[in-house]
Amino acid sequence: MQASAGYPIVTLNEFIINRQDEHPEAKGDLSRLLHHIGIAAKIVNKKINKAGLVDILGKAGEVNVQGEDVKKLDVFANDHFMAAIKASGEVCAVASEENQEIITFDEGLSREGHYIVCMDPLDGSSNIEVNVSVGTIFSIYRRLSPGGEQADVSDFLQPGTRQVAAGYVIYGSSTMLVYTTGEGVDGFTLDPGIGEFCLSHARIRTPDTGRIYSINEGNYIHFPLGVKKYIKYCQEIDPETDRPYTSRYIGSLVSDFHRNLLMGGIFIYPQTQAAPKGKLRLIYECNPIAFIAEQANGAASNGTGRTLDEVPVSLHQRVPFYVGSREMMDRVHGFLAEYG
Numbered sequence: 001m002q003a004s005a006g007y008p009i010v011t012l013n014e015f016i017i018n019r020q021d022e023h024p025e026a027k028g029d030l031s032r033l034l035h036h037i038g039i040a041a042k043i044v045n046k047k048i049n050k051a052g053l054v055d056i057l058g059k060a061g062e063v064n065v066q067g068e069d070v071k072k073l074d075v076f077a078n079d080h081f082m083a084a085i086k087a088s089g090e091v092c093a094v095a096s097e098e099n100q101e102i103i104t105f106d107e108g109l110s111r112e113g114h115y116i117v118c119m120d121p122l123d124g125s126s127n128i129e130v131n132v133s134v135g136t137i138f139s140i141y142r143r144l145s146p147g148g149e150q151a152d153v154s155d156f157l158q159p160g161t162r163q164v165a166a167g168y169v170i171y172g173s174s175t176m177l178v179y180t181t182g183e184g185v186d187g188f189t190l191d192p193g194i195g196e197f198c199l200s201h202a203r204i205r206t207p208d209t210g211r212i213y214s215i216n217e218g219n220y221i222h223f224p225l226g227v228k229k230y231i232k233y234c235q236e237i238d239p240e241t242d243r244p245y246t247s248r249y250i251g252s253l254v255s256d257f258h259r260n261l262l263m264g265g266i267f268i269y270p271q272t273q274a275a276p277k278g279k280l281r282l283i284y285e286c287n288p289i290a291f292i293a294e295q296a297n298g299a300a301s302n303g304t305g306r307t308l309d310e311v312p313v314s315l316h317q318r319v320p321f322y323v324g325s326r327e328m329m330d331r332v333h334g335f336l337a338e339y340g
């Protein structure tokens with residue numbers, strides 16, 4: 001997409017509207033929803049930037065010097081994304097990592113809303129205390145239940161292939177929003193000077209292969225044999241394939257994925273003896289990231305099958321997760337097939 005002549009900035013909202021114009025049948029519902037998610041991202045970003053200060057002024061549950069309640073950041077993020085999504089009027093229900101059950105919006109326009117949203121409002125939140133990047137992940141589906149009725153959990157148990165849009169926000173050294181509607185992946189960097197997300201990474205394509213592997217090696221002893229063998233493969237010397245590779249692990253899925261997406265690499269959170277089904281959640285962590293990965297030329301699986309094909313059986317279901325550059329994914333699948 002071209003910026004206007006002499007004015008090189010394309011804001012997120014302009015981009016969304018331009019995209020909508022390319023689809024004459026679109027009524028603007030999804031655009032409105034994405035716009036509201038962008039607003040919540042800015043609010044949460046501001047709060048995260050102040051997190052260190054908030055920590056000094058008071059802990060969660062205490063009252064700070066302004067006499068306000070200090071909320072935990074993940075609760076704050078959940079509240080604001082929830083409110084923004086509700087305000088769009090396009091969504092009838094939300095599933096969030098922060099809520100055991102789905103939240104339905106039963107009043108006014110929302111009850112007729114065509115969409116449901118799954119989200120992890122603050123992924124990697126334990127990193128906040130130590131000033132390390134965190135993220136928000138979201139995923140949008142069309143509802144299955146009839147408009148006007150109350151949505152229910154079956155609206156959320158759709159395979160990832162049915163996602164209409166998915167994205168994440170990374171609150172890092174700069175803040176970025178990356179999303180897809182199934183027509184490629186685009187990234188927007190928040191310009192704090194004008195308070196706008198501006199197109200900075202158009203049509204992201206992840207390299208076919210890379211040199212980074214990301215896995216919590218502290219759990220090595222508990223990994224399946226195929227994963228152990230793959231890690232050893234990554235560490236072997238082979239100038240032809242530029243090995244040994246580099247190990248990078250932040251412990252925040254959004255940050256680890258974002259780096260690998262841009263540079264080429266693989267992220268793995270396998271099943272372990274302690275977490276036999278893996279740790280990451282299918283509907284609001286793995287599916288949106290898998291959708292983005294595939295749209296950017298990468299791949300995502302549970303080690304044997306494509307992540308997006310898995311039909312969820314419960315809201316907070318965990319799955320093993322492998323995501324990254326295609327050639328690296330093929331290689332790890334080879335090890336898993338051989339050694340299990």
Ligand code: AHM
Pocket residue numbers: 097120122123124125126216251252253254269279
């Ligand atoms: P959270 O949703 O409770 O923050 O947990 C998810 C996070 C991911 O961001 C990250 O990839 C993973 O947990 C790290 O787990 P571990 O510390 O076991 O390596």
Ligand code: MG
Pocket residue numbers: 097120122123124285
């Ligand atoms: Mg999470």
